[in-house]
Amino acid sequence: MFYRECGNFKDTYARDMAIFPIPLDRYGFIVMLIVAFLVIPLVASDYWITNIMVPFYCFGLSAIGLNILAGYAGQISIGHAAFMAVGAYASLILYGRYGVPLIPSILGAGVVSAGVGVFFGLPSLKIKGFYLAIATLASQFIIQWLIVHWKWVSGGVFGTVETPNMQIFGWALDTAVKKYYLSLCIVGVLALFAKNLVRGQLGRNWMAIRDMDFAAEIIGVNLYRDKLIAFAVATFYAGVAGSLITFCYYGAANIEEFHVMVSFALMGMIIIGGLGTILGSFLGAGFFVLLPIGINQSMGAFMKVVPSDILSNIETIIFGGLIALFLIVEPFGMARLWQTIKDKLRLWPFPY
Amino acid sequence: MSFFFEVLITGLLVGVMYALVALGFALIFKASDVFNMAQGDMSLLAGLALVGFLQMNFPLWLALICTLAVMVILAYITVFVILRPLVARPPLMLFMATFGLAYLIQGIGQSIWGTDAKGLELGIPDKSFDVAGVFFSSFDLTFAGIAVVLLILLVWFFQKTRTGRALRAVSDDHEAALSVGIPLLRAWLVTWIVAGIVAIVAGVAWGTTLGVQFSLSYIALKALPVLIIGGLDSIPGAIIAGLIVGAGENLAEVFLGPYVGGGIQTFFPYLMALVVLYFKPYGLFGKEIIERV
Amino acid sequence: MNEKSEPLLRAENISISFGGLKALDDVSLEIYPGEILAIIGPNGAGKTTMLNVINGFYKQDEGRIVFEGKTRPKNMKPNHVAAQGIARTFQNLALFTGMSTLANIMVGRTLKMHSNFLSKALYWRFSQKEEIEHRKAVEWIIDFLQIENIRRTPASMLPYGLRKRVELARALAAEPKLLLLDEPMAGMNLEEKEDIARFVLDANEELGYTIALIEHDMGVVMDICDRIVVLDFGKKIGEGTPEEIKANPAVTKAYLGMAE
Numbered sequence: 005m006f007y008r009e010c011g012n013f014k015d016t017y018a019r020d021m022a023i024f025p026i027p028l029d030r031y032g033f034i035v036m037l038i039v040a041f042l043v044i045p046l047v048a049s050d051y052w053i054t055n056i057m058v059p060f061y062c063f064g065l066s067a068i069g070l071n072i073l074a075g076y077a078g079q080i081s082i083g084h085a086a087f088m089a090v091g092a093y094a095s096l097i098l099y100g101r102y103g104v105p106l107i108p109s110i111l112g113a114g115v116v117s118a119g120v121g122v123f124f125g126l127p128s129l130k131i132k133g134f135y136l137a138i139a140t141l142a143s144q145f146i147i148q149w150l151i152v153h154w155k156w157v158s159g160g161v162f163g164t165v166e167t168p169n170m171q172i173f174g175w176a177l178d179t180a181v182k183k184y185y186l187s188l189c190i191v192g193v194l195a196l197f198a199k200n201l202v203r204g205q206l207g208r209n210w211m212a213i214r215d216m217d218f219a220a221e222i223i224g225v226n227l228y229r230d231k232l233i234a235f236a237v238a239t240f241y242a243g244v245a246g247s248l249i250t251f252c253y254y255g256a257a258n259i260e261e262f263h264v265m266v267s268f269a270l271m272g273m274i275i276i277g278g279l280g281t282i283l284g285s286f287l288g289a290g291f292f293v294l295l296p297i298g299i300n301q302s303m304g305a306f307m308k309v310v311p312s313d314i315l316s317n318i319e320t321i322i323f324g325g326l327i328a329l330f331l332i333v334e335p336f337g338m339a340r341l342w343q344t345i346k347d348k349l350r351l352w353p354f355p356y
Numbered sequence: 357m358s359f360f361f362e363v364l365i366t367g368l369l370v371g372v373m374y375a376l377v378a379l380g381f382a383l384i385f386k387a388s389d390v391f392n393m394a395q396g397d398m399s400l401l402a403g404l405a406l407v408g409f410l411q412m413n414f415p416l417w418l419a420l421i422c423t424l425a426v427m428v429i430l431a432y433i434t435v436f437v438i439l440r441p442l443v444a445r446p447p448l449m450l451f452m453a454t455f456g457l458a459y460l461i462q463g464i465g466q467s468i469w470g471t472d473a474k475g476l477e478l479g480i481p482d483k484s485f486d487v488a489g490v491f492f493s494s495f496d497l498t499f500a501g502i503a504v505v506l507l508i509l510l511v512w513f514f515q516k517t518r519t520g521r522a523l524r525a526v527s528d529d530h531e532a533a534l535s536v537g538i539p540l541l542r543a544w545l546v547t548w549i550v551a552g553i554v555a556i557v558a559g560v561a562w563g564t565t566l567g568v569q570f571s572l573s574y575i576a577l578k579a580l581p582v583l584i585i586g587g588l589d590s591i592p593g594a595i596i597a598g599l600i601v602g603a604g605e606n607l608a609e610v611f612l613g614p615y616v617g618g619g620i621q622t623f624f625p626y627l628m629a630l631v632v633l634y635f636k637p638y639g640l641f642g643k644e645i646i647e648r649v
Numbered sequence: 650m651n652e653k654s655e656p657l658l659r660a661e662n663i664s665i666s667f668g669g670l671k672a673l674d675d676v677s678l679e680i681y682p683g684e685i686l687a688i689i690g691p692n693g694a695g696k697t698t699m700l701n702v703i704n705g706f707y708k709q710d711e712g713r714i715v716f717e718g719k720t721r722p723k724n725m726k727p728n729h730v731a732a733q734g735i736a737r738t739f740q741n742l743a744l745f746t747g748m749s750t751l752a753n754i755m756v757g758r759t760l761k762m763h764s765n766f767l768s769k770a771l772y773w774r775f776s777q778k779e780e781i782e783h784r785k786a787v788e789w790i791i792d793f794l795q796i797e798n799i800r801r802t803p804a805s806m807l808p809y810g811l812r813k814r815v816e817l818a819r820a821l822a823a824e825p826k827l828l829l830l831d832e833p834m835a836g837m838n839l840e841e842k843e844d845i846a847r848f849v850l851d852a853n854e855e856l857g858y859t860i861a862l863i864e865h866d867m868g869v870v871m872d873i874c875d876r877i878v879v880l881d882f883g884k885k886i887g888e889g890t891p892e893e894i895k896a897n898p899a900v901t902k903a904y905l906g907m908a909e
Binding site for chain 3: 016017018021204205208209211212214215216218219220221222223224225226227280
């Protein structure tokens with residue numbers, strides 16, 4: 005009853021194909037935007053803003069990229085974090101070393117990442133399935149090695165480069181809240197772009213490639229071009245996410261933050277969140293960021309101080325258990341779960 | 357010249373160890389079309405369990421049996437709790453389930469037996485001896501021998517036994533297998549137990565070398581290029597590719613490494629895999645997937 | 650149908666082998682504009698293989714394909730062949746199972762969509778206009794094939810008969826010059842077959858599509874097709890109008906059965 009669709013007639017195709025055809029969805033989204041832009045910066049503590057919200061947005065963005073590649077276009081990629089690293093270092097080099105303004109640096113880093121991504125995506129033209137998955141793992145290790153050993157990039161043995169102070173047109177971005185807004189705006193805009201891409205023909209072509217690639221080709225889809233575009237977009241998003249999280253959270257580009265376990269975690273995020281959905285990417289990222297805190301709080305009810313290795317073990321168990329659970333019970337992830345809840349609300353309190 | 361051979365031989369022997377891990381992957385893939393991301397963590401679990409039992413002062417034979425029991429329990433849970441509901445789903449989903457399984461095994465194993473590194477001392481002799489100016493380690497040779505025995509056993513299993521042949525026949529169509537009455541789940545159980553045994557061998561081999569700890573599961577990541585080069589479902593391929601990768605990686609590290617700053621072995625196997633895939637998209641011995649339109 | 654006119658597609662001396670098996674052995678056929686051609690033959694005769702060669706999905710070992718008077722380069726990719734104007738349905742169905750009916754059919758419009766990447770990201774003006782324009786075309790086809798009520802149904806949940814219809818819709822959406830149908834009526838009951846036969850005839854007569862179809866139901870073939878090509882063990886054993894084929898002893902022996 006709350007989630008009404010009756011009486012909601014679409015009189016133009018444009019309205020039928022809008023992102024939020026149902027008014028309640030639209031209002032809900034606007035409320036969310038208000039919360040994100042106004043409520044959180046006012047109400048939340050700096051700790052929450054910097055350590056929870058910013059990583060949430062950044063991992064969400066990266067997950068969108070991976071979801072486009074794996075969830076929509078069906079190209080399994082388990083080396084995604086490496087492209088975040090490329091973005092992180094590239095943006096630092098552009099901004100810190102060459103003085104390119106901040107936002108072009110971040111976006112430029114995405115472009116660099118996309119270039120690298122297309123290169124490592126070339127195998128997808130010939131190989132598929134698990135062979136491709138492992139080829140993407142190659143990109144993780146090769147990129148990692150290159151970043152550490154290529155002095156021009158990392159400037160030293162330890163592969164860490166600190167971020168210089170951030171400013172846009174002389175306006176310094178030195179507080180947590182300002183960095184929060186930077187992340188929010190960039191992530192928001194890019195998420196919108198992604199949504200537009202996937203609801204249009206490109207998204208449909210990608211899903212066609214995922215579902216039956218020979219049929220897609222015979223209908224006229226250019227497999228080579230669209231697969232490479234998927235890699236380009238996905239790694240662009242990863243690169244931007246990597247640079248954002250470096251500037252606004254980590255404070256320094258450190259290759260250790262983008263190692264293979266992060267790639268696996270990203271995979272887990274989109275599985276739990278929902279493959280082939282934009283919403284799911286954020287749900288999965290949110291889950292991942294909040295999980296350690298959730299466990300900490302609930303264990304804190306039982307014991308004063310939780311030893312860190314028990315904490316990480318429980319996190320691992322729950323993460324893995326939920327991946328398996330979702331695959332068995334709801335393979336389309338939390339996004340589908342949310343959709344089901346909304347569907348039930350349409351009829352509630354009536355049973356059918 | 358003998359230096360070159362020494363590097364080569366060391367590489368080959370390391371390669372055998374990689375092959376042991378790759379074997380577990382190939383086994384499960386061949387029998388059930390499932391790509392088991394958890395293989396490395398299974399080796400970790402085997403290592404942890406073995407050390408745990410040894411630390412409880414079990415004699416070696418008892419510890420091994422108990423570890424085997426642990427792997428059997430794991431196989432049961434994996435097949436009947438996680439894989440059974442997913443039988444009819446696409447292979448991608450089964451792969452992702454093994455992802456989750458990997459995390460689970462890691463977390464549970466470390467919860468029970470702890471996260472700090474442990475040494476594994478099995479009393480396998482580690483003498484080095486000299487053959488024609490090249491040094492061999494008896495330790496490495498022991499495991500090379502075990503690997504060869506395993507290889508022969510597995511090839512025999514798949515070629516000659518009824519279960520093995522049934523597994524090969526049904527690996528790509530699970531639903532068809534079930535409908536024909538092949539006890540698919542029992543066959544999978546057997547496969548996972550065998551993979552568990554391979555994991556024990558791999559866990560022991562690596563655990564004695566590196567110590568048993570979390571990073572053991574990373575060895576699986578090293579074995580993946582081996583799997584690719586050999587072909588995902590080829591048992592002999594895993595061994596041959598292991599040798600190639602082990603030798604290649606070592607030779608590259610020793611002879612090329614100094615020019616580019618070292619650490620090549622982290623990615624060189626992957627580079628080799630990419631090159632092989634360019635020429636043979638299904639690996640050297642992998643089964644080619646023909647699309648029937 | 651005008652037999653004196655130039656054929657739309659001509660397959661000349663096509664041979665192709667898989668492993669040791671020769672699937673097609675020196676097969677030549679023509680498809681004339683505006684006609685409905687049937688390709689018939691026992692199972693394994695090479696009919697689907699022939700379609701696959703025409704689509705560019707298989708590369709023939711020998712022989713060539715001439716489309717609209719131009720010889721096709723042997724290594725042309727399937728999507729370029731599609732761009733020339735050939736569309737197809739599949740024997741074992743190849744719907745995109747993760748998408749709705751509407752989305753499936755919209756994919757058929759791929760070749761007709763030209764907005765660039767940036768425009769898509771902004772979903773602005775040109776891209777949006779294009780989406781709407783193609784949506785209208787697709788709705789027309791949905792109307793034509795009477796599948797309005799399953800527009801939003803995920804393809805994986807459709808019953809078999811409707812799936813076949815959606816696949817037909819997807820092929821029609823491409824507005825091809827040549828439409829290839831691989832057993833469009835397989836596994837259907839009489840009523841469903843009549844529906845599909847009616848749609849095929851409508852597509853040919855109302856919309857003017859040239860159609861080549863593979864079919865096993867002889868009643869349907871004799872009723873709706875203008876000409877028939879008969880294959881057996883990879884060789885062409887007969888060609889002509891339905892009457893000619895019925896009277897052809899080689900064909901009756903191999904395929905139609907001795908008793909008439």
